[in-house]
Amino acid sequence: MEIGIDLVEHKDLIGKEEKLKLRLLSLEELERYNSFKSDKRKLEYLASRFAAKEAIFKVYKKGDLTINFSDISILNSEDGSPYVSSTKINDNLKVSISHTDNYSIAVVLKN
Secondary structure, eight states: OEEEEEEEEGGGTTTOHHHHHHHHOOHHHHHHHHHOOOHHHHHHHHHHHHHHHHHHHHHTTSOOTTOOGGGOEEEEOTTSOEEEEOSSOOSOEEEEEEEOSSEEEEEEEEO
16 A cells, blocks of 8 residues: 655645646646635635645655646545546545645545
8 A cells, every 4th residue: 555645835826826727737627626716715626636636646656757737637526525537547546635724635545
């Protein structure tokens, strides 16, 4: 089993949202991001996806130059729980995300 964890401080993303969302989010995530009315919620969503994707890269112990952030989607099931979707990752990954007003954290497990 492998584990990856990442913590993102929201203030580090302020002013970078427009550039980051295009680099970081998949088309499905971008659609959800754009549906939020609140800038605070957009920032939380962006930070949590950033943390989750960084945690995924940490599971593999190295960056993979053949995969981009936007090749990975962190989506939500009907009950709201996050899951990983990607045509470039075949492993069964489990993800957990949490946030406060100032931080987002994600943990990823690979069996």
